[in-house]
Amino acid sequence: MLAKVLSSALLGIDAILIDVEVDIAQGLPQLATVGLPDGAVKESKDRVKAALKNSGYDFPNRKITVNLAPADVKKEGASFDLPMSIGILAATGVVKGERLQRYLLLGELSLDGGVKPVRGSLSVAVAAREAGLAGVIIPADNVSEAGVVEGIEVLGVTELCQVVNFLNGCTDLSPYSADIAALFWQGGEAGDDFSEVKGQEHAKRALEVAAAGSHNLLMIGPPGSGKTMLARRIPSILPPMLFEEAIETTKVYSVMGLLERDHALIASRPFRSPHHTISDVGLIGGSNTPKPGEVSLSHNGVLFLDELPEFKKHVLEVLRQPMEDGRVTISRALSSVTYPSRIMLVAAMNPCPCGYLSDPIHPCTCTPLMISRYRSRISGPLLDRIDIHIEVPAVKYRELVDRGESESSAEIASRVARSREVQKERFKGTKVRSNSQMTARMIRKYCEPDDAGNRMLEVVTDRLGLSARSYTRILKVARTIADLEGSDGIKEHHISEAVQYRSLDRKTC
Known part of the structure; x- marks a missing residue:
């Protein structure tokens, strides 16, 4: 008895279709999984067996072979529990095959037959639509992120028996439909505003230029001059995300399992600020099973590196290729994955170890050799890739107590948006979206x-x-x-x- 169920596996931020083939034959009772499964996939046999029995179905006391094809792609996670269970039920005749071949299944099973959420539902829905399938059957907790994909049915389930009854035509499931406009409005909530910044007109002009062309920026100034405050307000003047950009960024968060149920679409530009103790794997991505790093989580947004010279030198050097190419390629023995990393890099640093070089009030205690060593932590090739270097001096008292209103983020954003429209028209028909690219x-x-x-x-x-x-x-x-x-x-x-x-x-x- 043979049955085939459609499922999916993640490869980078994209998903590929996987055929879950189940064969039940005479022999000693066992369940063997082949097709490069990892530990979590191999352990699914115990979850599947318990889930089927506790849901009221018989588990075949025979030799069961589950093949995950294509066999040369590594399979990870517990998301194959649901398709494997349905495959066993289809092979024993409990599930009929009419609807089975038109839907893609994904989900982790609990021992009582409940369906738990998984990672990467958005990418899976995109892959199913491109394959021309009718829809996807996924955990109910994942329907909000997969529902942003139009042209495909997104069916959410909470129990194994719901899936069986739907595939047999006993019940119907209501497709989930996302309100894209509401999700974009939810992501566009106002944050910090440039009207709150006192002084620093030169720095604000530089930030406006950087935002208009998506240029990388380095701010140099003494402690307390407002470098971090300025950086945190950059997203407020960046143009709104396009739907295609939102989908790209949301895919990265989806495969990492970082999406909140109430925020299924990343509709505002990300702002990531990792600590200077981060490793190269944490920044770029990697590990034995390659995962995105901070640079990919900042895709279409801002990556802010405060205290730039305090980062390990080899960590900063790995930024060079992503800044130039807009993507990160991580190669391992069994696979090579590519993650997007089209970012606007914003960095801040002190002019010297003590921070007060050229400050008219605080004397600098650093020797020329100390200053040279401090700045040499940032290599010339990396500095070359940063378009704008500006000095951010300490704010004077009269500027701090000035009660006048500074220019708001909305006013600056309107000029940035007009500039981006010019660039959009200039680069129409290409993959380039801004002058920096x-x-x-x-x-x-x-x-x-x-x-x-x-x-x-x-x-x-x-x-x-x-x-x-x-x-x-x-x-x-x-x-x-x-x-x-x-x-x-x-x-x-x-x-x-x-x-x-x-x-x-x-x-x-």
């Missing part, structure tokens, strides 16, 4: 300065000894500044402002 060919096409701008750029490049990467970063930032101004071309003052945002390069001359 421009390729070399696009830079030649869209970032040609006027004659005065070219002369200034030549002088600056020769005097500072800028690398080719720093040169292109200046052009990209100048293009964003011109977009904010509504200018088609890049002029001399656009280049001048962009050069001012390379403070660490200026200190080398």
